Amino acid sequence: MSGNILINEIFGQFQKSLDQEAELRESIRNISKEVDQLSREILTVLQVIHHDESGINPACLKARELFERARIGYGRLKEAVPSTDYYKYHDHWRMMTQRYAFLISLTIWLEAGILAAHDTVADVLGISAVEQQEGFHLDIEDYLVGLLMLCSELSRLAVNSVTRGDYSRPLQISKFVMELNAGFRLLSLKNDHLRKRFDALKYDVKKIEEVVYDLSIRGLLPKTEPGTL
Structure with a gap:
């Protein structure tokens, strides 16, 4: 086998890996975009708390319904992201997840006046509260x-x-x-x-x-x- 043929095979494998990586990133990006849009919808729903006391309970109920849809989206992310590569792709959903942690905590506070625990927020999203050992999780930060x-x-x-x-x-x-x-x-x-x-x-x-x-x-x-x- 000549040197040129060997180099072509090696770089052919590199290109295949790059293509697979790009495809995975695009898939993660698209899922995150859909789930992030839901978070913005929830934020809009909850803005009623600032001008209508009677609308708080209905807003919380509506937020709970949307959290269920977000949970499905996070399930898709869990399936898409390799269990060992959480932090490799973390930037795609970091700000979105911070917003969800805020929205879930706000909803629980409005409902019960208490702090939403770390594992409670993770449970609403259907992800693990334990870092790394279980792959996709709710980062403490x-x-x-x-x-x-x-x-x-x-x-x-x-x-x-x-x-x-x-x-x-x-x-x-x-x-x-x-x-x-x-x-x-x-x-x-x-x-x-x-x-x-x-x-x-x-x-x-x-x-x-x-x-x-x-x-x-x-x-x-x-x-x-x-x-x-």
Whole structure:
């Protein structure tokens, strides 16, 4: 076999691998695009919380329906992505997953006033909460970014709640965000994007504190039982 024939065979295999890689990336990109579009639809549905108290429960129900469709999409991603290559393709769904972590956390908070745990968010999406050992999973940093996005949305909700005459909601938000802020302060954040997101949390906290303070000096805070906020 001549050197030229050998080189042609070798580079022919390279081209085949490149073509397969390009095909896989295109498939992952298309699936992610569809699932990401659903997240934007959910975000639109949930915007009702800022102007219509009566629309919150129906919005949460609608969001739950759309989460089920997103779960199917994540199932397709799990099938498409090789179990050992999660981080190789992670950029295709990272921001999308952060948005879903935020939307799921917001929905659960609106429904029950509690923090959506990491494994709860993963379960809604139908993916693993365990990193690497089980292939496709909910990256912890993506989950944490979602929680920081939640704090920003709740600070906005605190302001809009007062606008429509709901003076108890800001107190609920204040207690929850303060607890989250305390939790984040226990972490040593190495990821630049996550650390910048956390740095912005202080402004969300300040905005909420100003809302509660303004209600207090105006005498609009609802009466609370001893030992409660």
